[in-house]
Amino acid sequence: SQTIHQWPATLVQPVGSPLSLECTVEGTSNPNLYWYRQAAGRGLQLLFYSVGIGQISSEVPQNLSASRPQDRQFILSSKKLLLSDSGFYLCAWSREKNTEAFFGQGTRLTVV
Amino acid sequence: KQEVTQIPAALSVPEGENLVLNCSFTDSAIYNLQWFRQDPGKGLTSLLLIQSSQREQTSGRLNASLDKSSGRSTLYIAASQPGDSATYLCAVRKIGGGFKTIFGAGTRLFVKA
Numbered sequence: 001s002q003t004i005h006q007w008p009a010t011l012v013q014p015v016g017s018p019l020s021l022e023c024t025v026e027g028t029s030n031p032n033l034y035w036y037r038q039a040a041g042r043g044l045q046l047l048f049y050s051v052g053i054g055q056i057s058s059e060v061p062q063n064l065s066a067s068r069p070q071d072r073q074f075i076l077s078s079k080k081l082l083l084s085d086s087g088f089y090l091c092a093w094s095r096e097k098n099t100e101a102f103f104g105q106g107t108r109l110t111v112v
Numbered sequence: 113k114q115e116v117t118q119i120p121a122a123l124s125v126p127e128g129e130n131l132v133l134n135c136s137f138t139d140s141a142i143y144n145l146q147w148f149r150q151d152p153g154k155g156l157t158s159l160l161l162i163q164s165s166q167r168e169q170t171s172g173r174l175n176a177s178l179d180k181s182s183g184r185s186t187l188y189i190a191a192s193q194p195g196d197s198a199t200y201l202c203a204v205r206k207i208g209g210g211f212k213t214i215f216g217a218g219t220r221l222f223v224k225a
Contacts, residue, residue: 006155034213043116043217044201059212090155092213101146101203101213103156 002027006091006104013111019064019078021107023091026072031093033074034101035066038088050074086111114139114206118216125192126224133187133219135202140180143205147176147187150199150218159200160187192223 003026013019025031032051036044046059048066056066063082067075074091091104115138125131135145144163148156160169160176162185168177175188185202199218206212 036215044203044215046212046214049212088153092156099144100158100161101205102158103148105155106153108153 002093002102004091004093004102004104006089006107008107009105010108011110013081013109015083015111016080019076019081019085019109021076021089021091021109023074023076023104024072025074025093028072028093028095030071031095033068034092034094035074035076036090036092038090038106040087044090048076081111083111085109114142114204114214116202116204116214116216118200118202118219120219121217122220122222124222124224127192127194129192129223130188130190131192131221133189133200133202133221135185135187135216137183137185137204137214139206140183141207142180143207145176145178145185145202145204146213147174147185148201148203150201152199156201189221192221194223194225197221197223 006023034049035047037047038044048058050056050068053068064078089107092101094101117136119134142164146161147159149159150156162169162178173190178185199220201218203213203215
C-alpha cells in the first residue's frame with residue numbers, strides 16, 4: 001500500500017531563517033506531488049506541483065520554492081522566512097490526473 | 113477561473129440526525145470531485161471520489177452526489193455521530209493546466225451527543 005510521510009509535524013522558526021520541509025511517498029512510482037498551504041480559517045491553496053523529477057510548477061508568487069530531487073521526494077524551502085509564511089503545510093500525491101489525491105499529516109509552521 | 117464554494121460554513125446538529133453538506137463549483141470542466149475530512153490540526157482523509165462521468169458514490173453512512181452540469185455536489189451523512197465532528201472539504205480536479213485541485217473553504221461540522 002502507498003503511504004505519504006511529512007516532517008516535521010510542527011516547527012517554530014524566527015523571521016529570516018531558512019526552511020526545509022520534506023515529503024516522501026512510499027509504495028508507488030512516478031507520483032504527481034503537491035504542496036498546499038492552509039492559512040487559519042481559509043481553504044487550501046496550491047503552492048507547487050510536480051509531475052516528475054526536477055519538474056516543478058509554481059501556482060502563486062511567493063517566498064517559497066520547491067524541489068524534487070528524487071522520484072518520491074518533494075521538498076519545500078525558503079531562504080528567509082517571513083511572518084506571512086506561517087500556516088499549515090500539506091503534501092499530497094496522486095497517481096494520475098483523474099485519480100484520488102492522498103494527503104500527509106501536515107506541518108504546522110509558525111514564524112516568530 | 114475555477115471557484116469552489118461550500119455551504120454552510122459551519123453546522124451543529126444533534127446526534128442521529130441526517131445531514132447534507134453542499135459544494136458548488138463554477139467550471140464544469142473537471143476530472144473528478146473529491147470529499148475529504150479534516151480533524152483539527154491534522155491532514156486530510158479522503159472520503160469519496162466521484163469521477164466526472166459518475167453521479168454518486170457511497171461509502172458506509174456517506175453518500176456523495178455530483179451534478180456536473182449545474183456545478184453542484186452534496187455529501188449526505190446518515191445517522192450522524194459525535195465522531196463525525198470535523199471539517200469537510202470538497203475539491204475539484206480541473207481539466208487543463210496541470211493537475212490542479214481546487215478546494216472549498218470547508219464546512220465545520222459539530223455533532224452533539
